[in-house]
Amino acid sequence: MQFSEKWLRSLCNPAIDSDALCHLLTMAGLEVEEVEPVAPAFSGVVVAQVVSFEKHPDADKLKVCRVDVGQGEPLQIVCGAPNVVIGMKAPCAMVGANLPGFAIKAAKLRGVESFGMMCSAEELGMTQDHDGLLVLPDDAPVGADIRDYLALDDRKITIKLTPNRADCLSLAGVARELAALTDTPLTLPATPAVAPVHDAVRPVRLDAPEACPRYAGRIVRNVNAAAATPEWMRQRLLRCGVRSISAVVDITNYVMLELGQPMHAFDNDKLAGDIHVRMPRAGDSLELLNGQTVEPTAGSLLIADEARLLALAGVMGGEQSGVTNATRNVFLESAFFQPDAIVGRARALGFSSDASHRFERGVDFALAQIAMERATALLVEICGGEPGPVQVAEVADKVPVRQAVAFRPARARQVLGIEVADAAMQAGFERLGMSVKGDGAQMWVTAPSYRFDIAIEEDLIEEVARIVGYDNIPPVAPQAGIRMLPLPEASQSPSRVRRTVAARGYQEVITYAFVEEVWERDFAGNTEPVRLANPIASHLAVMRSSLIGGLVGTLASNQRHRADRVRLFEIGRCFVRNAAAVPVAGYEQPVRLAGLAWGPVAHEQWGQASRKVDFYDVKADVEHLLGDGASFEAAVHPALHPGRSARVSLGGKTVGFVGELHPAWVQKYDLGTAPIVFELELDAVLARQVPQYSEIARLPAVTRDIALVLNSDIPAARLLAVLKGASAEIVRSIEVFDVYSGKGLEPETRSIALRVVLQHTERTLEEQEIDQAVQALITAAGEQLGGQLRA
Missing domain, CATH: 3.30.70.380 (Ferrodoxin-fold anticodon-binding domain)
Structure with missing residues (x-):
């Protein structure tokens, strides 16, 4: 959420500077992610008006202008901008002005003196959609400092909101927070009802009341849709990151940013009959405003008339019913959509919209008619028009209701670890717009309609912490008694196992639990792996049932880096289908220890002849891990060489395998020579044998x-x-x-x-x-x- 600090301060203006304001918002849970000035520092630029101009005698693209800067005699300025016209107003940098990167001096351009420079938005460090001078409104006062006139000392603040704070996706929401935190008066825009001047209405049918229990509509006739958006509105929209499109669309966007209610405007002359808020039907198709044609899927909420689809509810309007500069009659829409009906719809179509971003997190269900009156007033003020009555369709028992939440002040003090008076807590709740009943041991607190995140007592305790200020809560280290727990002698910890394996020359690796499907077939013989619903990459689409694939992949990577001797091990969780498994029904998640050895037994040296590691070298490592009770029996495994692999058993129970990698996989993965691998159940390794004392014989054997x-x-x-x-x-x-x-x-x-x-x-x-x-x-x-x- 990006907004103008100046706009925010017009609603709530506490006596703190910008840095303190940003810190306060961050400590209240509205993390300020970025703050940037609207324009860089410059001076000496004023509002000027072009009195006359003529072509430069020695340059076809230059003009010699006479410019009124409010200081009596007009200045002569040579300008090359293509949009210069007599009577226009634009910024002018006077001689001595300091612009971003350079200073203005009197100069001669192709032999003609120039006493200043007419400026574009780019030259002032601002942005603009077209080339040429920055065109100012006709009522801009000549000679006024451009920084003051355009409020260029303003700053753009971007806050990073958590999904539960959708109420702060508007200037009014942030201002409410600021007023509560600083106990400063809040001045929200007045929204008196706009009196209708005609009685035309368009009936609304709520065919899906669970998804849309409230919908307000209004016809405004004889609108001048081609009217220019006022400069103050364009500035505020731009500083919130919203591009100005047309007056009608800008008004709906402005109300969304100001109050938090997304709205939409239809061309009323393009509508046929009643408005229906419904679910998709067979054959439905809609061309959206972004040019994308969609066929709505089941569960997608739609706005339609008697003849066709008009909009994807809460996401984007349709191209065929949208307003244009030729529109004369407008149908304004303001509705409450349940978040579950909107969430994920835009994302499934590959885009996002400001409306969907708000609706899928939760919009104030009491705001629709207030926003309708605000938008109507702005529309009549800017574009003229004749408003009709507001038509509200509602299914009352489907509209959300805020339930009172029990709150114990003593419990809040215990959780926060600080003393906060009951009266201070109640006052904080009331500043946040909540109603409070009761006192003493228990209060009943009811959240306002715009707070979707207040449901349990802990939510209210968090509000107390925010009002007090997280940085005002002293950091106190928790105190607790420490009791030494017994550790069975016949078991060891995973960390001890890691140290044991590392002591035998292996290096630990950590690989992804999601792997390539081909690894599961090759190294585990698994043709039905556990599949991911939303993999991070297309080739990492299944969960591993063996650690061997990750070790082989790591070996291949080491070989590409010219490693000539590799010893790897990993302790990790695997994922296997098992209908009887618990706690996750249908899936077993055993933790295993796997190792891999490749290359010579020892690094090249003079003390022993070089030879490749073999089955018996790794078998000795496995015996060291499991103790004397381990037994080995020839067995077949999909990852291993037939005749060079063994099943590992302990106490008559199979606990793993060891062997040489299958020649087919050695060739397929371009390993050169076969590594020796093993994989064991970690529980079997953790249960170690306890040494038993026996008397030492005094006589020879x-x-x-x-x-x-x-x-x-x-x-x-x-x-x-x-x-x-x-x-x-x-x-x-x-x-x-x-x-x-x-x-x-x-x-x-x-x-x-x-x-x-x-x-x-x-x-x-x-x-x-x-x-x-x-x-x-x-x-x-x-x-x-x-x-x-x-x-």
Whole structure:
């Protein structure tokens, strides 16, 4: 919302300077975003009138003018402006004047003396829609300082409003706030009823009263639509960022800016029969004032007559029924539209309008007839005309009603942390236009019709804070007792997990939760991802169900920057369809930890030979995160190389996967060589194993090596599980140290060599019990897996 400070001060003029005024508005929630002068500083420019002119003897485009500047004898000024005519009034910079960027001196132009300079708007640092001198009204006083005459010491103030403060989208709204904050008198424009001089009316039918419960219309006959807009009105419109179009349109825009009520003017001679406020019908089409032809969608509120559509209600009028300079009879419209009926309609058509910006946030439902009288008075004053009676159509039970809100002064003091007297709160509410009943422990406060944002007690407490002034509320740090909460020993925090993964050489990344749909198909096999209703970019249209895509995309970016070794990890939320999921029905949102390793195991160095990272390097990282209870089983995953990938389980439950990226995706994403990736459920990583104390043996351990021949399809992890289940108390550990297949073994078999460590904490083991313990292992392998001791 941009407005003229001078216009604002004509409604409410507190005894504070411009900077203080802007600070006050900002601290009241009306953030002043920008303040700029109407024109830059200059001096020595007056209103002048061209008395006569003749062509320059030595220049075709120059004229030698005689200019009256109110100082007796006219001045001779050489001017090249194309719009110079005898009798016109325009700004003239006298000798000695200082204009933006240069000073005016007496000079000779092609041999002819010139004692000043006639000025355009651009030369004064202003703007104008056409070239040439700035043309001033005929009644401009010759010799007057142009800064005073055009009020160029004015400033344009732009405030950034939150959507709930639509009441301040007008000068009257901002002035009401300023008056309440400073306890300064408020002088709003008088809006007495304009007496009708004829009885012609156009009936209005509210066919959609839920969307439009109140509509006012008035016929004004014999209007001079070609009349010029007064300079004072043009200035105010321009300084509010609104371009002057024609007198009738300018008047409706002026009333909108002044009071906050958008209005529209139709050419009454182009209308047929009654006015209908209705919803769309099959075949409806409308050409708007911006030249765009639309076919209204369901739910779009329309203004129509008996023959055709006239306007998109609350958004923009139609081209075929709009006023022109030839218009003689005008039908003025002023209505209240429910915000829900207007919101999003203009945006769906790819544009915005001042009317829709206001209606979709909420316009005062009691303002329609007041604005009608104000607009009629201005129209008759500027364009003449004969007004008829105001025709108001209304469905009373659909018009909003402001309910009284209970307010407890003691509660306000408790929330704000300051002492404010009950009487001061009541006075503040009344200055804001609210009615107050009751006193003491509880008040009942009713907001005015223009305040859509007062519904609960907290809204009123906020009003108290605004009236007191946020900068007058002392900042007091909250005080509370701090209690140390117990942290289960068997769990760890995500930050600890991050430090653990980083300590193993990985770098954390944070990628978008919305990803390319092709990533979901390639890396998760997901053909039905969760789709975004309004993606920030067309290619980021779905939510991720795996973190792998983001890591691969980051790897590709690093490769393009010549990185030769990459270690990445991310902890993030994924999004998966699940009909039984809670708290969001139909969607599960697990948090996962994923990692990626690519390139050599270590940076190039003299201490070890360079080799590429492989499955077992990353498997060791996963084992470090999950502890000894993790098991790995060959499995197929859409993102991974068949035969080089494994399912990760913990306590019999699958918690993730690890493996080499599928060759097809390595080629598709131009990675060169395959990275090794893993993805784990974060909850499984957070639940760590607690170390258990065991007595340290004082006696040496005994080692036995055995080799068992088993079918090749039996994994070593299964063999170890069987042996550990059959281990005697003296067996301390069993580890695989060799695997062999080939000559000397049957096809489809392999030999797994194991090292068994045996030890007792208090005595030396005897050979017999050692042999029994080892034989128990061999027997268990034979009975459960068909294993035999290798000869």
